[in-house]
Amino acid sequence: MSLVNGRYQIIPLHLNISHEKSDIRVLTFNIHSLGENFESRKIAQFVLDEDADIVLLNEYNDSISHKLDSLLKNRYPYTRMPNPKSKCTDVFYSKYPIEEFLKLSNKELPSLTYKSVISFRGKPLRLFCCHLFSNNHKLDSLQVDNADSPVGKWEEHKIKYDSAQEHRIKEIERICTHLDSIPHVPTLVLGDMNDLIRTPTLQPLLDRGYQDAWWKAGFGYGATYKHGVVRLRIDHIMFSHTLKATNAKVVDSKNLSDHNALVAEFKIEEGE
Secondary structure, eight states: OHHHHHHHTOOOBOOSOOOOOOSEEEEEEEOOTTSTTOOHHHHHHHHHHHTOSEEEEEEEOHHHHHHHHHHHTTTOOEEEOSOTTSSSEEEEEESSOEEEEEEOOOSSSOSEEEEEEEEETTEEEEEEEEEOOOTTOOOTTOOOTTTTSHHHHHHHHHHHHHHHHHHHHHHHHHHHHHHHHSTTSOEEEEEEOSSOTTSTTTHHHHHTTOEEHHHHHOBSOOOOEEETTEEEOOEEEEEOTTEEEEEEEEEOOTTSOSBOEEEEEEEEOTTO
């Protein structure tokens, strides 16, 4: 069992919590702003209570969530929104100046991926933020025998998942082309990735030495997605070798969203 756990990075068991002082604190949270339980004020207070230096909010809708934005801007004066007119976009908040912001998604790969570079203590810190392709997409050509049966439903889910994962792999590979251009800058890749950590989706990052903050500094299963009895860890913060994860936690969002927030703290390695 321990070999399986280690191979697939399911449940980290860090009994000794690090007391090492961190340099930066990061939060990623899919706020599900189109959900029936969405409340801007409560979401804003939830984010402010965590007091992260950098905040990524997935599934942000400006027409619904503008009050949330106004409540956060005093704490986070630097903000970027890749698709402000979209019904479902991201919003990126930082306490530090944003020096560069580049949208990576396009018509071929429409899911949100973008690069942001902040100036942290006079040095660059790169963040690749994403909301990768969903498993709930529609397939026009999908035909399954006995679709209403448990076997048929499972087969339909499997076909959708495999199709969506092909998109996610391409999205991560696009990010990797930018990672490879300047490999030694401290870098984080974060967001709702709609997949588990040890899957082909995230393998390109793992192959480049990126590590999962939850596996390195968290404790327990750490589910970030909740729907009925389903509990999955599909929101991630991955970090380069120039950073060290000192702490990670999942913050229960109660009924504010169908996701929990993921918070991680990092120390920038000396000499970088």
